[in-house]
Amino acid sequence: MSINRGTIVPVKTVEEQLAIILSEALNIPRQRAEKLLESKATRILRYKNIRYIVIRRDIAGHYEGTTILLDEQGGYRLIEGYPHIKRILLLKKALETHFIDKIVVEEKMDGHNTRIVRFNGELYAITRGGYICPYTTMRFKRKYGEKANTIFDELGEDTIIAGEVVGLENPYTRVYYPEAPDWDYFVFDVFTGGLNPLDVEKRRALVEDAGLRSVPLLGVINREDYEELRRILEKLERLGREGVVLKDPYYRVEPLKYTTSYINVKDIEDGMRFPFDEGHTFIFPRLLRQMFKAYEESWDEQRIEEEALRLGRALLVPALESIRKYSMGEMLGEVFELTFYSWEDLEDFVSHEAMLGVPLTILGVQEYPGILRARILKHKHTPEHYRRIFRTGLSPLD
Numbered sequence: 328m329s330i331n332r333g334t335i336v337p338v339k340t341v342e343e344q345l346a347i348i349l350s351e352a353l354n355i356p357r358q359r360a361e362k363l364l365e366s367k368a369t370r371i372l373r374y375k376n377i378r379y380i381v382i383r384r385d386i387a388g389h390y391e392g393t394t395i396l397l398d399e400q401g402g403y404r405l406i407e408g409y410p411h412i413k414r415i416l417l418l419k420k421a422l423e424t425h426f427i428d429k430i431v432v433e434e435k436m437d438g439h440n441t442r443i444v445r446f447n448g449e450l451y452a453i454t455r456g457g458y459i460c461p462y463t464t465m466r467f468k469r470k471y472g473e474k475a476n477t478i479f480d481e482l483g484e485d486t487i488i489a490g491e492v493v494g495l496e497n498p499y500t501r502v503y504y505p506e507a508p509d510w511d512y513f514v515f516d517v518f519t520g521g522l523n524p525l526d527v528e529k530r531r532a533l534v535e536d537a538g539l540r541s542v543p544l545l546g547v548i549n550r551e552d553y554e555e556l557r558r559i560l561e562k563l564e565r566l567g568r569e570g571v572v573l574k575d576p577y578y579r580v581e582p583l584k585y586t587t588s589y590i591n592v593k594d595i596e597d598g599m600r601f602p603f604d605e606g607h608t609f610i611f612p613r614l615l616r617q618m619f620k621a622y623e624e625s626w627d628e629q630r631i632e633e634e635a636l637r638l639g640r641a642l643l644v645p646a647l648e649s650i651r652k653y654s655m656g657e658m659l660g661e662v663f664e665l666t667f668y669s670w671e672d673l674e675d676f677v678s679h680e681a682m683l684g685v686p687l688t689i690l691g692v693q694e695y696p697g698i699l700r701a702r703i704l705k706h707k708h709t710p711e712h713y714r715r716i717f718r719t720g721l722s723p724l725d
């Protein structure tokens with residue numbers, strides 16, 4: 328276009344600008360980007376003064392949960408989604424076939440996956456699904472902001488710190504850990520230049536030097552050391568912890584995960600408090616894990632009896648309890664107790680959840696000097712199903 332006096336410069340609409348950025352960021356044709364922006368595969372959201380695009384499925388080699396952060400000047404940054412970790416069913420076989428020589432055994436902590444990134448000097452905490460979580464961003468910055476900044480200063484702005492938020496005070500996964508009773512963050516990966524992981528040793532040293540915490544290191548074994556790994560797992564089993572993620576020290580092959588019998592059944596138990604929400608999708612995958620565990624570990628009669636009773640109770644007892652509660656008119660849902668440091672933080676969190684379509688009820692807020700403690704109920708779908716069943720007496724399934 329030649330520019331003369333009187334030339335009209337066509338202004339790009341916001342949609343056009345987003346399509347250009349998306350096509351560039353994902354390296355896909357413009358038309359495809361336009362279609363994606365109109366479809367459910369993407370969402371455009373706002374957090375404070377930035378906008379971002381969430382990629383909700385695997386697209387063009389990028390994982391679900393990939394996020395593109397946009398600034399007001401037209402700059403952007405693509406944050407890759409956290410890769411799926413394959414699950415082991417038969418431990419001995421997987422050790423022998425998958426790994427090369429050494430295997431780093433890291434604890435698999437049960438919380439929620441959070442990527443920490445720095446964009447234009449600001450830290451953001453991004454959930455597995457690719458959303459900036461205002462609550463997690465606030466808690467992380469308060470506890471580790473300065474420390475994390477030293478890592479970005481050292482490794483550069485295109486670094487991703489990935490870790491698990493653990494403890495009771497988060498809006499997603501409430502599991503008590505003695506070393507992290509309320510809220511803490513444990514790093515399990517540091518990526519640079521996209522998704523290139525730092526070697527385990529280097530990563531752990533970096534995290535320690537910066538003053539952050541790493542997930543526990545439970546051992547470094549050879550791939551023949553099945554028995555040693557079994558001993559590590561038996562200890563986790565006794566402590567009621569989730570399991571392990573097995574990693575090649577240099578990430579030459581992808582990590583694999585394996586969980587304890589304790590957590591396989593515990594998940595069912597938790598899920599069955601809301602049978603029509605988590606319950607029904609939880610059951611078969613966890614049963615499968617137990618089936619192969621029982622086989623591989625040659626459970627004896629006594630162990631089978633114990634496990635069968637525990638499994639049966641996990642399937643029935645919480646579900647029955649929830650039906651009884653419903654029948655007595657109690658509100659069914661999950662209650663979270665969260666800490667905020669200002670009303671603005673609380674509002675940011677509530678409006679973020681509303682934007683995602685998560686129905687919440689604030690049960691109460693207690694104010695202390697500089698701290699707010701909020702009890703928040705997340706609603707579930709299970710009560711709607713119960714309502715129909717109680718009204719008609721009929722099964723929604725068959």
Ligand code: ATP
Nearest residue numbers: 410411412433434435436439440491515542572584
């Ligand atoms: P996916 O199966 O897609 O990985 P999921 O939500 O089913 O996701 P999990 O079964 O919990 O995930 O297992 C993978 C997750 O485990 C990771 O995304 C991470 O959040 C968590 N995790 C906990 N500890 C570790 C660790 N030491 N190394 C890697 N991931 C860990």
Ligand code: MG
Nearest residue numbers: 436437438439
């Ligand atoms: Mg998990």
